[in-house]
Amino acid sequence: MATTTAPPDLTVQTSEGTVRGTLADGVRTWRGIPYAAPPTGEARLRRPRPVQPWKGTLDAAHYGPVPPQERGLPSMGAGRKTPMDEDCLTINVTAPLHNAPPRPVLVYFYGGAFTIGAASSPAYDGRNLVKHGDVVYVCMNYRLGALGWMDFRRYSTPGRPFDVNVGLADQVAALRWVQRNIAGFGGDPDNVTVFGESAGGMSITALMCVPSAEGFFHRAFVQSSAPATAYGPGLPEKWAGTLMGLMGVREQDAPDALATLSAQRLVEAVGRLTRRVTPESEPGARAVAPVVDGEFLPLHPIDAFRAGKAHRIPLVIGNMFREGALFDRVQDILPTTVERIDTMFARTEPELKDQVLAAYPGYPARRAAVDVGGDAVFWLPSVQVAEAHSAHAPTWSYRFDYAPRMANLLGMGATHAMDVPAVFGNYDDGVGRFLTLAGGRRTAVSVGNRFRGALLRFARTGSPGLWPGYNTGTRTTKIFDSTDRVMLDPHRARREAWNGYRGFR
Template identity: 40%
Template sequence: MTLIAPDTTVVHTTHGPVRGTVDGPVNVWKGIPYAAAPTGWHRFRAPVAPEPWTDVFDADRFGPAAPQSPMPGMPLGNVRKDEDCLSLNVWSTGTAGDRRPVMVWIHGGAYFRGASSQPVFDGRALADQGDVVVVTLNYRLGVFGFVDFSSLNTDDFRFDTNVALLDMIAALRWVQANIAAFGGDPDCVTLFGESAGGGAVTTLLTVPAAQGLFHRAIAESSPATSVYNQERAAHVARVFLDILGGAGDPVDRLLTASTDELLAASDELFARIPTETPGTLAFGPIVDGDLVPDYPVNSFWNGTAARVPLLIGTNKDESTLFKLMKSPLMPLDPDVIRGMFAEIAAEHPDVEFPDQARIESAYSGLETRDDALGLTRDFGFRLPTLWIVEAHARYAPTWLYRFDYATPMLKALGIGAAHATELPYVFGNIAHGPKEIPFLLGGLSTARKVSARMQQRWLEFAKNAVPVGLDGEPTWDPYDPIGRATMVIDKHDTVIADLDGPLRAAWGEQVIAFT
């Protein structure tokens, strides 16, 4: 009699059995549903558990990406797009009974684009290198996840707020209930993300319903102040309905519109809002007084954010990507920037706004677009990050970094260490060969060394809550209001005391939540 070895990739979850695949030393499960399809009467509502299944679910391919229009330079992998997008993926070198640290990734994309299936987010190298369990997830995007229609609630139908954040919380609850069966430790979960994903991390740190679902956090390039009040949310909902049509019976129109109709209107809204109100996003979390009780920066300063270790930072040249893409998200015209500041000051007469002349002088009077790039970079990313570290360091261990490394080609193109350029280094997916565009002028060997150092820091933080480096690397001290240690990640890493002193001097010490 021939004995057949059991399939070690078959795992029993709370919803049903799933079968993965083997990728070298790593077992992989893709496209596991963590919630039911948010369609029909579930559209714009909180996620609900999927129907249980008894047959083995073949988790051998990524689930559908959330509906979105194509974007050059953002390949989503070989997946279709569908509203039924609430799935996650697991990479693990362990088996049930192991207790490996878990890292849960939230992708970016302006709350509007992206997917866990993007090749740069393949978790194999990170799981193998660090002996951790990596989880990546999809969540609702654009109008499907980040427009608050609660101002349209009726006795017959209720729109929920922040449904995409609720998606993320549902995925984190799935991790708590199931990750032990994949060899992970539910008591050692690091939540990490970049851009909109980083903004989700800094927001979820302040959400009471998310506390206890993760124990460490890493926020890369978080637009932490792109969180809005319900008055603005109601305005955005009205603008969307004007674009879509159907204001006479908005509930029926929103529930019966096709995916393509909603997506087309979502695209128009994405461009219109930052054009009408520079410096703001069409989509983002809402302070609803319930799930999100306050603006996240306020919660950090009040000490009501989760007091877990935090690693946070930005890239040196964040804005160059938006310039390259001609994106409406970050204003670059000096007159538009001045108008943006005037509008913010008018909307918040009770706030002592920093002296505008002093700010402009720190950026050479905004005489060129390069000056504007620096200001929008700091306004959108670096300042919110500094406000958070100054606050959070009073309550929990906090580490601040800046990613400065750029290959010779990216420097020659004037891109530098742009927004999102750190992602391949974190995941260990920097390149498959020297003919890829970033390495046409060399730098692959150095890039691999940068990636190894960066991965080591991120992995040690996930394991032990301290970003210890490889032997011979500088010690990265926690941030405090005296030393203000900042790790500068470059060809050679350095720790600089008060790297952002000139920035704080220009903008002032006062924390201002621009909302």
């Protein structure tokens, strides 16, 4: 007797209304689902508010507009014709063809220095994760730049208050939506793994220290975070004033300006602030970042991890071999010159300068200076998180050393963001395709399969497998390369030289 298979269920009832998805390339997708009310009008620069339920069925066939940002390559978030709007708080779900016993859920936070990025970027297409990993994949938009990551509370008035950490609060609202609704898409709300790269990784290490996010995710896989990138009090207020000055806005006019200025005007001013001002005045700091406000984010993340007050969930955290090399060539915002490094130490821990720089043979040569900047911003605080969290919850450390031939030809090696096509298995287009144009595709795919396999095992079991956990005795670290290996305490001399460094806190 012939058997028939029920058609995939594309209509799902969410807590706000019914959504209908699409079927393509062997997966089901739902795109552009609102998870919070539009953050516009009086809701601009305020914490996200609940969505008003809708009537009928929402057609979830298309991505929502991307958050306001500078336009560039579509793979970075916003191409020349990409729809863009402040009304951007939408979430996307990709799931296997049929619901089965609830599947692990992977929630991705995109990078982009908190100023660019979007869930619709083809770089973050989760189809390979879903098809080969048997998981449910989620990615959401969150507010960027001044509209999401700056502190304008000094300009609040009784009639026009401004909140802080609204971009971080967007992410919490999205995770809350996942808890309420993911079962309808075949996901397990009790098995949610968050993962993210760069600003996405920073978001996760901050969210692990946000009390209102507790219980919304159960595991964290963190790529190239800069966990020390959170500030307050002092610097965020200063940067807000600098931004107003860059736009020619007087102090007394700031409340009205923040309520009425176009998003494009704010985007342009943030670009000047983050590329021209802070790299020289506070090298290594980011003017758009989580704010230690004493309430939503009560403690600096490094301090929270050390005090055991971060959410005690399994954590995988790691970095690229040379994080700073990308910024030296593409986005000149790190302390990768002698002048910026001198300023960085003068503004933070001047007594450590000679000790740290002695651990970088060849300094002040350019390569050594680039490594100082990359280590200060990315590697060192990631090590600090790993060593602190390992005292309270299972923790694993990795380093991604593999560089496709093109990356070596460009003089960057295994640098920032080159693990993104690896974790998604997307080497057929965009950055992944470019990196393999000069050859080495087979090896790149193989390394990516192993790296992605660690993420998927972690999501299923709570352990990435294949290498021991991290502790301050051995500091065991997995090295992903053309041939993987395990090392004990990589860069020990550098780590010890940086001991006591706190940065711009």
